[in-house]
Amino acid sequence: MTVVIRYFANLRELRGTSQESREISPGSTAASLYRDLGLPLELPVAFAVNQERVAGATLLSDGDEVVFLPPLGGG
Amino acid sequence: MLRFGADAIDVAAVEAAVTSSTQGAILVFSGVARDHNLGKGVSGLHYEAYEPMALAELGKIAAEVAERWPDTKLAIVHRLGAVAIGEASVVIAVGSPHRAAAYEASRYAIDELKARVPVWKRESYADGTAWIANRS
Numbered sequence: 001m002t003v004v005i006r007y008f009a010n011l012r013e014l015r016g017t018s019q020e021s022r023e024i025s026p027g028s029t030a031a032s033l034y035r036d037l038g039l040p041l042e043l044p045v046a047f048a049v050n051q052e053r054v055a056g057a058t059l060l061s062d063g064d065e066v067v068f069l070p071p072l073g074g075g
Numbered sequence: 076m077l078r079f080g081a082d083a084i085d086v087a088a089v090e091a092a093v094t095s096s097t098q099g100a101i102l103v104f105s106g107v108a109r110d111h112n113l114g115k116g117v118s119g120l121h122y123e124a125y126e127p128m129a130l131a132e133l134g135k136i137a138a139e140v141a142e143r144w145p146d147t148k149l150a151i152v153h154r155l156g157a158v159a160i161g162e163a164s165v166v167i168a169v170g171s172p173h174r175a176a177a178y179e180a181s182r183y184a185i186d187e188l189k190a191r192v193p194v195w196k197r198e199s200y201a202d203g204t205a206w207i208a209n210r211s
Contacts, residue, residue, distance in 0.1 A: 009195035010206045051128040071208030074194030
């Protein structure tokens with residue numbers, strides 16, 4: 001299974017890219033993917049899959065677009 | 076009118092988008108880049124968005140406003156990219172038959188935007204930059 005991950009703000013700078021594809025194993029969740037990528041656990045991220053906000057425990061499917069949302073700063 | 080754009084916001088156009096002969100109150104809120112935050116001098120702002128989701132979220136907020144304050148009209152324009160000190164980063168206009176609903180809907184829209192819409196802000200200082208989260 002492959003998912004596309006898009007990065008924004010400090011996560012984009014940290015990762016050095018705004019988008020990547022990643023092979024995941026069945027049973028992977030949004031939160032487990034975040035951990036597996038070695039992204040900072042102290043950052044209170046929220047999760048979006050296919051542009052919908054989801055819980056970290058949400059199972060990922062082939063072709064999903066995953067975004068980790070760092071704390072928002074709009075307005 | 077719900078959109079993101081890189082150019083300076085045309086406030087009159089946002090206002091015009093909610094103006095009609097049925098509206099007795101037009102309220103325009105501008106969020107403006109200020110030159111200090113948390114005790115530090117700020118020299119400029121930069122915004123980025125997860126744009127498709129951000130637009131969808133603005134649409135949800137507009138639908139909620141339409142449901143809670145039925146006869147209002149709402150317009151929101153938010154900047155992306157560089158925003159200079161003194162420029163508006165966001166403009167929200169509400170048209171309403173009466174003022175009470177306009178004030179309530181405007182406050183609801185900006186509060187929900189800050190809490191829900193996937194937009195991020197980087198401040199520039201004399202000595203560097205930082206991504207700044209909204210306070211809840």
